[in-house]
Amino acid sequence: MIQLDRDDPLADYRDRFVLEEGLIYLNGNSLGALPREARNRAAEVVEQEWGQGLIRSWNRHDWVSLPTRVGDKVAGLIGAAPGEVVVADSTSVNLFKLAAAAIRMRPGRCKIVSEPGNFPTDLYMLQGLEGFLQGEVRLETAPREVLSSHIDEDTALVVLTHVHYKSGELFDMAAITARAHEVGALMLWDLSHSAGAVPVDLNGVGADFAVGCGYKYLNGGPGAPGYLFVARRHLNDIHQPLSGWFGHAEPFAMRDDYQPADSIKRGLCGTPGVLGTAVMEVGVELQASADMSKVRAKSRRLGELFIQLVEAHCEGMGFALASPRDAERRGSQVSFTHQHAYPIMQALIARNIIGDFRAPDILRFGFAPLYVRHVDIWDTVQALADIMATGEWDAPQYKQRSAVT
Amino acid sequence: MIQLDRDDPLADYRDRFVLEEGLIYLNGNSLGALPREARNRAAEVVEQEWGQGLIRSWNRHDWVSLPTRVGDKVAGLIGAAPGEVVVADSTSVNLFKLAAAAIRMRPGRCKIVSEPGNFPTDLYMLQGLEGFLQGEVRLETAPREVLSSHIDEDTALVVLTHVHYKSGELFDMAAITARAHEVGALMLWDLSHSAGAVPVDLNGVGADFAVGCGYKYLNGGPGAPGYLFVARRHLNDIHQPLSGWFGHAEPFAMRDDYQPADSIKRGLCGTPGVLGTAVMEVGVELQASADMSKVRAKSRRLGELFIQLVEAHCEGMGFALASPRDAERRGSQVSFTHQHAYPIMQALIARNIIGDFRAPDILRFGFAPLYVRHVDIWDTVQALADIMATGEWDAPQYKQRSAVT
Structure with a gap:
């Protein structure tokens, strides 16, 4: 040994x-371990950026770009391109944004397909969407062995976790994504249990959407923000309903009408959690350097x-x-x-x-x-x-x- | 002077x-200033709780209770009772949760009423909801002078910010809430620009819902989590669609089916941002001590x-x-x-x-x-x-x- x-x-x-x-x-x-450098970064954000810089740090320390800057670093770990990933909110919230947007991109289709025993919060968020839409869409879960046959012309979206949280079993991302596309469905991958530990090639497999967690193999700290990925080809078509001010084309113009940013920023919602995102950046960089x-x-x-x-x-x-x-x-x-x-x-x-x-x-x-x-x-x-x-x-x-x- | x-x-x-x-x-x-004590707390959470305690800190440092514990402290500042407030996510996300839940509590009513020039992200979130529901509800904004007349039997929900972010003008919470209730509508207050600096008495005025920001007068730090309030009488009826695992009755049982907690915890979604919430607690406590x-x-x-x-x-x-x-x-x-x-x-x-x-x-x-x-x-x-x-x-x-x- x-x-x-x-x-x-x-x-x-x-x-x-x-x-x-x-x-x-x-x-x-x-929950990933604490990178030594994250201690320094946390102190720096609290003492210098918040304590000294105060509101000026939005510019001075570029808080405005945190979600996209860290997003670009995550992108390198999951086979995405810069400009396809933002870090924000929680994995659960991000899943809701993308699933809701996806079903509106496939009008007339009424199914979201997943597997029983999927990461619970993923199923819960899809159930929340299902309940809220009162029958307009329904979540259908099917075991892996027969999953393909449940992905059909009625399917708007397939939502699966790349590595199973209990068993560690890997899905074949390329095959399932291809199956979804074959019937015109969209594919959303949850990378929470793979990113940082397993090679992921979102663009290689042609994935449409993905979400993931910041505090597992990315070592971002307890309850670190999640991230979301939108393939570049969908960036102009995606209208996620959690359209908060940080997703606006000009957030600081503070107009009454929402106008989505013409970039991955439209995946953002409220004010980014500066402290959590900045600390997470250290873990992501460390992972990305390997x-x-x-x-x-x-x-x-x-x-x-x-x-x-x-x-x-x-x-x-x-x-x-x-x-x-x-x-x-x-x-x-x-x-x-x-x-x-x-x-x-x-x-x-x-x-x-x-x-x-x-x-x-x-x-x-x-x-x-x-x-x-x-x-x-x-x-x-x-x-x-x-x-x-x-x-x-x-x-x-x-x-x-x-x-x- | x-x-x-x-x-x-x-x-x-x-x-x-x-x-x-x-x-x-x-x-x-x-963005509120940095409480001295928040520096120590940030270092403690990073070094002891994350670095030393690691996954054990969910129990050992009671991370599980952070959203409700800090929520109870916020409650004291806004005229809410313990068990009516949780700290989580962003103000924007919390607004979506409650607005979405509210319209399902008033089936058949198709209007959400607000004012032009309201805090932009509030309007954006309501527009996101409106767009997502494709005409099922619509956002109607009316200037203060004529607002009351727009609140009618068609109104599911009224959403207003207590203190206007630009002018500092205060709404009469009691009068508007009463007007909403008079026609059977629900009332949601955004307290972002009042909580901590202006007396707020949510239960005194009979408000149904509220949201607010952690990083303004509560001095919670840049991008600190927001909070949400649900009046106790609605706790069993509210079904917010962002039903992530932290809102589950038994999150760690990790079952396939969502079962909302029978408490304010059903207002939670994903894993709480431990670092941001713990640091925010210091600012809230300081404010609450005055x-x-x-x-x-x-x-x-x-x-x-x-x-x-x-x-x-x-x-x-x-x-x-x-x-x-x-x-x-x-x-x-x-x-x-x-x-x-x-x-x-x-x-x-x-x-x-x-x-x-x-x-x-x-x-x-x-x-x-x-x-x-x-x-x-x-x-x-x-x-x-x-x-x-x-x-x-x-x-x-x-x-x-x-x-x-």
């Missing part, structure tokens, strides 16, 4: 994050190693792989089911090994390639085997559920 | 903000003094009062028109006196009672008179427009 870490071309990145001595953090797919082919290679290696070791050292202990075995079909996370998944994860956390539990029975381990080491994988599996062998997981304190599980 | 500052019961608050020596900041109605009757008294006094001094010292220089003269009918800001408003404001800014310009011809001065002194008013008017008398405003460098004006 030590040799693998020594040979790791990304090994130097670890030092650019704050990671407590002794902590093994396998939850970067849920060679994606090396990131992906390490991510696959970590996942393979983990599966191998769990199956070797925890054999017969009740774990079953819940992620694709084939690294080609897997994002940067590996899940195992176990009937006692919850207390087992609590026992790991008590040993300072942080993965997470997903109801009802999933232990999920995320491998952020910039800061997870091979030795962390080894240590985690040794701890897991020990927790099982000694019955440590069965202690009463590990069974008490907390608000966030 | 010095005596007035000495007698000011709020004088001690000024030291709790970071304000550069020599700066006169009359733009707290646009006695509102003293805040209002000082605000009136500063405004009256300013009007008096401008009219005495700048007589015949082309300024005309663009705010109500009667302090009863005015928020915590005073505007004057001048045909050369833009370069005059630039000349003031060059002297480190920060107000702002609003197209086409308005000089706007905001008086945040917690940190603006009487002596600042005196100095501002002396500078203004001097800039006019010497022709300083006419220098070419003050005529160049910047992105944010």
Whole structure:
């Protein structure tokens, strides 16, 4: 393991994050670690830009351009071009903007297609849209195996998450996008669990829209803004209903009538969250500075190693792989089911090994390639085997559920 | 002036903000100043909560409750009860949520009434809703003088801003709310330019809904989250369409079907912006610690003094009062028109006196009672008179427009 870490071309990145001595953090797919530089940036934005610059910082520190500037940096990570991505609001809000706009681009079509078990907030937002439009559109979910057959001439939009949040399974973006286009539907990808850890080529696959999260592999900080992508060919046709002043062609003219910007800025709504966006920029830059082919290679290696070791050292202990075995079909996370998944994860956390539990029975381990080491994988599996062998997981304190599980 | 500052019961608050020596900041109605404590809080959230606590901070530092905890503190400033306010998203997004929900609570009614010249993003959001619903509802704007007659049995919702962003004029919340209810319409107030500087009594006037901004008089930081209020009597009936996972009854159960929380949490959408919300909490607490009757008294006094001094010292220089003269009918800001408003404001800014310009011809001065002194008013008017008398405003460098004006 030590040799693998020594040979790791990304090994130097670890030092650019704050990671407590002794902590093994396998939850970067849920909340990425703190880049050292983000501490300085936060202090700078608060003290200099807000405290000293005050209102003048809209110009002086170019707060006005934050959503597009950081958006362009995200674009580089997801196969988008500059001018196709803005950073703003939350992933959920961005999904609503694009889904609402998309159904108006396909009048007469009444279906939005997704899969059951998709990232919950995505389904919830689509249900919100469905309810609000009172039957004008309906959300239809179908399992992966039969999904294609549900995408038909009645379909306005297909909404899927590239990497499944529980299983880590990857969709074939090119094939599904092509299927959607074949019947004249639009395609919206949620990249929350892939961007930054898995190569994404939105323009390569011809995607229409995408959204994603700033605080997972992009290390943007807790509740960092999300982002949205609109393919350049749609920029003039998209009319998203959350048409706030920052999406206006001339926001500071403060006229009564909304006139959308003739650029990706029309994807914006209210005043950008300056603090959150500025801090997120650090994480995005750090991620963008890494060679994606090396990131992906390490991510696959970590996942393979983990599966191998769990199956070797925890054999017969009740774990079953819940992620694709084939690294080609897997994002940067590996899940195992176990009937006692919850207390087992609590026992790991008590040993300072942080993965997470997903109801009802999933232990999920995320491998952020910039800061997870091979030795962390080894240590985690040794701890897991020990927790099982000694019955440590069965202690009463590990069974008490907390608000966030 | 010095005596007035000495007698000011709020004088001690000024030291709790970071304000550069020599700066006169009359733009707290646009972006409030930095509370000293907010610097510490930002560092704490970044370093301890994110950096050390990582994903565990959802429980350990109770990130889960941030939107309601800060919401309850805002509630105290606007005459709402605990459990009626959440802090989240932007003012614009919150307006959309509530306006969309409101029109579904008044089926068959097709009008949303507002006024021309309302805070632009409010009109834009309502236009976005109107466009999205393709004629099902329409936005009707009518000037204040005749507004009441436009509120009729066809009206689902009335949306107005309590204090006008340009003129500082106050609406009579009780009278307009009563008028809306008289015809069975719902009432939504935007408190962005009043909360924290003007007494607001949402429940006293029987308001149905409200939204507001975190970064003006609440001193929450640039692009801080907004908030929304739903009167308790509507909590079970409101179905806002931006139904993201944080509005779910059990967000962490991660089920496929949306089930709204049976509380104000159903006003939430995506993951809260932890950094922005935590920092905003400091500003809200600071504001909430001040006695509102003293805040209002000082605000009136500063405004009256300013009007008096401008009219005495700048007589015949082309300024005309663009705010109500009667302090009863005015928020915590005073505007004057001048045909050369833009370069005059630039000349003031060059002297480190920060107000702002609003197209086409308005000089706007905001008086945040917690940190603006009487002596600042005196100095501002002396500078203004001097800039006019010497022709300083006419220098070419003050005529160049910047992105944010």
